[in-house]
Structure formats: C-alpha cells, structure tokens
Amino acid sequence: MPKPLRMSRASTWVAAWAVLCVAGIAATAALNAFPAPDPQTEKPVSAECAEYIADIEAQLAKAKVEGNDDGVLGFTRIGVGANDCSDEVLDHFSGDR
Numbered sequence: 001m002p003k004p005l006r007m008s009r010a011s012t013w014v015a016a017w018a019v020l021c022v023a024g025i026a027a028t029a030a031l032n033a034f035p036a037p038d039p040q041t042e043k044p045v046s047a048e049c050a051e052y053i054a055d056i057e058a059q060l061a062k063a064k065v066e067g068n069d070d071g072v073l074g075f076t077r078i079g080v081g082a083n084d085c086s087d088e089v090l091d092h093f094s095g096d097r
Helices: 009-033 047-065 086-096
Strands: none
Touching: 047 086
C-alpha cells in the first residue's frame, strides 16, 4: 500500500492564502452586485429658517469681501416665538467643515 503524500508547511500556507484570496474576491463581487443606496435628499426647510440661513450666508459673504474671512463669525438672533433652526443651519453648513 503506497504512503499518502504529506503537504509541507509552505504549501499549506499557500493553499490557505489562495482560499482566502478567492473568498475575498467572491465577497467583493457580491458587494459590488448590489446598487448603492440613494443619497439622502435635503429635508424641507421652513421659510423662516431659509431666511435665517440666507442671512448667515450674506454675513459670510460680506465678511469675505471686507477681508475678515478668518473663519470666525459671531452673531445673535433674538425673536419671540422664533423657530429653532439650529438643526437646519448645521445641515446646511455641514459641507463647509
């Protein structure tokens, strides 16, 4: 009866590496087969918040024209019964960070 061939350690590692490579390629192909999720559309902003955001943009543009574009702009807004537009402002200007 012939003796079975034994694999050396190096060939065992090469075989394991090849199996992992094939599994990685298969997983990548499976992930690429699914379409990417649709990007989030912008949430509707109230008219008051849209006006507030436009005011902030105007102040930023004015500061840039005057040469005060150091990245710091301070302002306050006082209004009775005014909507809290902090989330809308952060969403609008989050790309500028």
